[in-house]
Amino acid sequence: LAKTTQPISMDSYEGQEVNITCSHNNIATNDYITWYQQFPSQGPRFIIQGYKTKVTNEVASLFIPADRKSSTLSLPRVSLSDTAVYYCLVGISTGGFKTIFGAGTRLFVKA
């Protein structure tokens, strides 16, 4: 499974757009990129998944450049409730087998 590198923490203010970048230099051809969100004392929650280019859903966008060695999770207009840890995962096994979480990025949203 490809190793991922993310910033340990980020600060933002309410209403701002937040972009969290994840590096995955040794991503394999069949690997997907998945992001999860985790609040304290809760299980991780799926945010978005993509393979290439751009994916958008009701909560976030995921930008993946052509070389796929990095990806950026974009959260539009964050609120205080978006304060959480965000994990980037890479691998085809996110659906069926072994799933490796990295240390994640702790996002603090301030008023």
Add this chain to the structure above:
Amino acid sequence: EPEVTQTPSHQVTQMGQEVILRCVPISNHLYFYWYRQILGQKVEFLVSFYNNEISEKSEIFDDQFSVERPDGSNFTLKIRSTKLEDSAMYFCASSDHDGTGGGEQFFGPGTRLTVL
């Protein structure tokens, strides 16, 4: 909206005792997982389960651990002889994807295990 449930929410046990953590995955899902998270640390994969057998397991999942799907709805994690370092939050997850193209895992609320 269907969800993964786990019981109990908090389990306190003495070192050396056996514990069974229970999970009810989403009903049409085929892939099941257990993870643990020690307080303040990252989520760690323990085991994945498909077609009534273990698909993958981590180095954490040693002989003290076992998983079982005793009926069509429950998925259990047994720790035979608990150690202090087993104290953690244990999460169950399930997914319906066949793993060939990624997929979403649905996590339960967790069981907080405290070993004294």
